[in-house]
Amino acid sequence: MIAVEKLDFFYGASQALHGIDLRIPENRVTAFIGPSGCGKSTLLRCFNRMNDLIDGTRIGSGRILIQGVDIHDPDVDVISLRRQVGMVFQKSNPFPKSIFENIAYGLEVQGVKNRRRLEEVVEKSLRGAALWEEVKDRLHTSALGLSGGQQQRLCIARAIAVEPRIILMDEPCSALDPIATAKVEELIHELKRSYTIVIVTHNMQQAGRCSDLTAFFYLGRLVEMGRTEKIFTNPVQTQTEDYISGRFG
């Protein structure tokens, strides 16, 4: 689904990613792990070109292909790309609007005005994010009134409302309590049937619990990537083992 080839990435003069090479298969959950500042979030934000918004960032060399199309090709429309590659952020960031408006936002900016269709999509997305039962009676109240876990699931619902093929999650549970985390993880498990998911996490257990594949990054380089059980039980590199067993990071 996603293929990264020899990617070098720079913030101004400092290089954040060094020759990354990896492949992310379809309908699987792929986890990126590694200590802070290892470049895992940066790589994630390359996939929907969110890094374009940060001043002074640039791709040095290499390319990112999604289904064989270089996403930095001048022929690629970044807006359409972002509709296909959704994203959930570390800090839940619902808009200060109603729950309904939050979910419908992605469709509204595409020009969908049909009220019936919007209602359908909102319900479907909220069900998809396992939030429907909790909020169906207060769709038109402010999303800021939801709890932290609910807000994050709302953000996931909002992301899937535009029917992307890939969902990027940037430490989606780092600000949540264990119960809310469990719900989100459960949801991720559900979602992988229809979406390709890439999740960045600090939490080893989380990576172990919900991902199929794991990639370990260190200092801007991809150290090792493989099936999650293998990475966790029998890593090839000693660095990976040290990190997973908690000797550093």
Next chain:
Amino acid sequence: MNRNPFAHKSSGSQWVERLVFGLFRAGTYLILACALAVFATIFWKGGGTVFQKAAPYVNWQFLSQSPETLYVFQHEGIKMELGDREFRAFKKERGLDAIKADTYAHSAGGIWPCIQGTFWLVVGSMTIALFLGVSSAVYLSEYSHGGQLVGLIRLAILNLAGVPSIVFGLFGLGLFVHFMPVLAGVDDPSVPSLPVGFGYWLNFSGWGVCLASGWFTLALMALPVVIAASEESLRAVPKGFREASLALGATQWQAIRTNVLPYALPGMLTSSILGVARVAGETAPVMFTAAYVMRDAGGSSGLFNFIGQGVMALPYHIYVVSSKIPQNQYTERVQYGTALVFLILVSGIATTSILLRTRMRKRYRW
């Protein structure tokens, strides 16, 4: 007996510190006392003109009439003080032709045209300044990614903020009053002109001393204030809103329109009120571009006639009555009265802005 090593030392240094802090405090309070003195004097002396002891406690005549010449004369042994219109009515009524009267310009009547003129100046210039300022701020904080142009823009804004107001006045005089093109049906031979077809010419004869010239001059002056205020409000909107919108496939303008501007706009408007105070309080730029010494309220109808004519303005009126006319006991009334009304207006605007801004900052916490 053990000496306590932490005991207070009653050495000289503590006294010095107390003395110096006392002096600091005295300096601070001196400033405040000066401010109080200025306010109190103007309130005390102007209060007699603007307020009155009986209901409705405000002297509406002063606020609602035009300035008039005051006539002071002796009539049948009584000293009379009448405004221009009353004086004429008085003469007519009594059938008197020649009354020997002393005249004092601007000393009777009120200041309504000045209030009106200042109002229109502020409304027009702030509309222009807000339009330009808000869109500049949107570009600078939402679209731009550094680079030379942005550096240049920021430099220009910074320098614009430091340009003395009188220089803005000169600029307005040179550009708007003496140069800006006017559309006319004839080719004015005395100035450069540009034919636009259909029998019309753009004559570069300038707009003259008028409301429009004042608007643009003042708008440029307020621009740095408005841009700074708008940028501050835009920065207060969390980055997450923009990122989430964009990640959902919104175009940048959609993200700004739906998830940035609505939350920043109230803050922009309230902070820009400070710009209003600046615009309303300035005299120097207005005196060459828009203000007349005397002008009746209302005047001609029609939009173009309206913005094409000069106005009276409170600050200019204060200047006129305090330095351009001979001083005597009769001018004091209108001097202090105008100063008081103006002070109340401007400080009222400034207070509103400060209060609203504190409230906004408290309310919008994400």
Next chain:
Amino acid sequence: MPDSQSTPAPERSVALAIRKEKRFRPLGLTADSAIRRFFQGNAAFAILALVLIMVFLLREGAGFFGQNSRGIRVYRLAGLEYVDIIKGQLDRHAELTRAANALRLKIYSDALAKGAAPQAATAALAGFDAFAEALGDASEDVRSLASDLTEQAAAVKQREQIYQDSIEQKAMLIRAGKAGAAAAVSSVAVDFGREIKALSASLPIYKDANRLFAKKLNASLAMAGPQSVPAAWTPQLSGLKAAAERYAATFPEVEAELAAWRYDAPVPWYRSVTAFLFGRQWLTASFWQDWYGIIPLFIGSLLVSLIALLIAVPLGVVAAIYVSEVAGTGEKTWIKPAIEFIAAIPSVVLGFFGVAILGQSLRAVSETTWLAWVPGFPMSERLNAFTAGCLLAFMAIPTIFSLAEDALTNVPRHFKEASFALGATRLQTILRVLVPASLSGLISAILLGFGRVIGETMVVLLCAGNRIAIPDFTQGLGAFFQPVHTMTGIIAQEMGEVVPGSIHYRALFMVGIVLFLLALGINYVAQRVVQRYRISIG
């Protein structure tokens, strides 16, 4: 938007979906980039505004140098310069006479103070009075010659002016297509050579008059014997006599200068610029010769600003230190907005306050006897540089205060904590750690306050006294209490009365350009100071 987006099509490939669609793009712009351009254009308007300000100040002001150059040329051609050489000589003589009168007054009041009766004091000075009178009358002949010459030269200048006007009128008629009317306009060029001959023919007469002048001067000096003044004043008298002798010795120089003077000597191109930048006279609407020298205005502006800063800087900085370091939170919450609120008082209201109240009160204070030791007290004028300076200080305080307060609060906390941890007192910490650490912030606050003060118009227009003259700095600090005129004030005062396009109009724009450049310069320096400060902290 195509509706393919709204129907889910899982089998549809992402690769296809992210391709750009063929959309209608006028001028190669999508709607979004057009909007972006729109905002960019509006932002760039700030640059445009600054450029326009420069362009239009220059457009209106640039013609000044040409006009001024012509003015100075005519000044020479018509012989005004020649006459001014003689007038200069007479002016120096008048100074001498004034000095003699001042000395007489001193001796007289000294005698009165010593208990002499007025008549007796006058009688004792009879010898001196005779000398002074003779000294004053010595210049008679030269003066009457000078006044004849003045009329001659002024008439030549006026004829030249009429000739220039007629040329302009002709040109205008021709442009309007009225060639006949243009031909009818009479225009006679002035033959300066011939006119000057009449003027310089007076040189022998001048020389005679001058000889007479010198003789009379010497005669008057001879009258001033040592007995003409009380013994205690002899040194002063001989000082005066020495000055008179030195003056008499310059006569041959003046004659030589007159003889060497040529009406057709070229006026150097830079003369018009230096006459503006270094000219010590701003003299307009005069029948003789207008001078547009910015120096008296510039010095007036600087003097007023200096007074304002001398008051505002200590108060503003002290208040900033008090509010940020000493005051309790309760005090802080109201003092800060209260001081910032002062900035909202319109300058014209403060100016009015100065005219109506402050000028009078300051003069009343200056007249009290126990303040008589202050130089310049009692003030001779109610409105002077000091009155304006006080009000400007009041206006600058909020600017200096809030910027200084920012600079102080921006000093990293650990600086302060480290100082306290070493056992320093609060005062020591403030003076030795906080103030030095925020020094560049404080300096830039002061600079921006200076920028605000020098650009302020209404207060100086109303309260500075508006006398166009370089203050008399020989009085030391007394110069603070003299009326001055300023660059901003002159523009505001005279712009309303000048004809657009005239040299006077353009001269006022030149003053505006000087102000503009000054403001840019102050801004630039303030920014450099702040930048350097950032680097040193980082």
